Amino acid sequence: MIHQRLFSWSLFGVYAVLAGCQLAPQSTEEDTLKIGTLLPITGDLSQYGTPMQETANLLVKTVNACDGVLGKPVTLVSADTQTDPAQGTQAMTKLAEADRVVGVIGAASSASTSAALPIAVRNQVVQISPASTSPVFTERAEKGEFKGFWARTAPPDTFQSQALAQLAHQKGFKTVAILAINNDYGNGLVSAFIPAFKALGGTVANETRPTFYDPNTSTFDSEVNQVFKGQPDAVLLVAYPETGSLILKSAQELGKLGGKTQLIATDGMKEANIANLVGKDAQGKFIVTGMLGTASSAGGPALNAFQARYREAFKRDPSVYDPNTWDAAALLVLAAEAAKKNTGPDIRDQLQTVANAPGQEVTDVCEALALLREGKAINYQGASGTVDLNPQGDVTGSYDVWTIDQQGQLQVQDTLEIAGTESSKEPK
16 A cells, blocks of 8 residues: 655656556676576475485586576576475465576476466566476467567477387387376376377277376376276376376286286486386396486487596486586576676577577586687587477477396487478487
């Protein structure tokens, strides 16, 4: 409520108040660059979220050791989505409106990203997801909903669906039944997989009514019985590790595994510890031995250097979306340096410039910053890929075909190259 004394202010004062009510870029060029992470430190995706957070921390530490951005250290503020869209909305609101970050790395799940994006756009915050793969974001970007404040370093599920369809076709599977998490991620993958597999001559056994499960459910016997009915050649499981492992335990207990039906999983289940999460059968063998899956490859020009840096810092191998997280953070800092300003709109305007040709190809983020300080154009080549961004903020990519061996180790068998509507297979 406006107090009466407001009306005695000078005209200048009134204009100042009105100006303060307008949306404005979140920081000025005199400020340090402040970015945030919006990642699942807890919840169904916490196996990915914690190492992704550590990767973002490592990128910022690396950048600050080579003079930061615009001569000042980068500040990183972290927020936990808890793998929950409602919590993701609150976390993004805090990052954008209280912490006043200008860029955000995240979210991981497509549902959390979808909930957070309107807040980012409204506050002119650039949001780059390392892992949200729903095709819906491409459609919304084409409609202009995001005003350029959105990008991702993992390709959309329209591409992964083609990889899954290719894999099923190559393995000779004629019928596939689908069991998927009921959220943006699951719905997007299912809607894209069905036509892709049918185009290759396959049949989706439950096409008219794919089996979806509630991510908040803890028992899955009904869903498992439904999807394995009729013994399809394969069951496609679109899930995250926490609930996916429970589903596979249920399938084992119900006697659905070990027969003619093969398991195929998506990137959400590509977790190095998945064999231990699911457990062993009565004979002491890992239940998920032989399971196949696809996941976006981390095969960019900067991959080897990133892996070495990560292992030195954490004494372990990076997780599936860590290279994508490194690249998302790198694009934010490079775009800010190229813009010579630390505001969301200026960073947005430079994303395509630092990610795409023309410009000198460079893989090291510190070298890239040095070139930008010299006024030179760059074409950043990332750890997850070349990270060339199209106008919708998407990257194309290749997909690993992974499996679990008898020792419970996750192994990459092959690579599928996917480029939108056309694809070709190249051995790894």
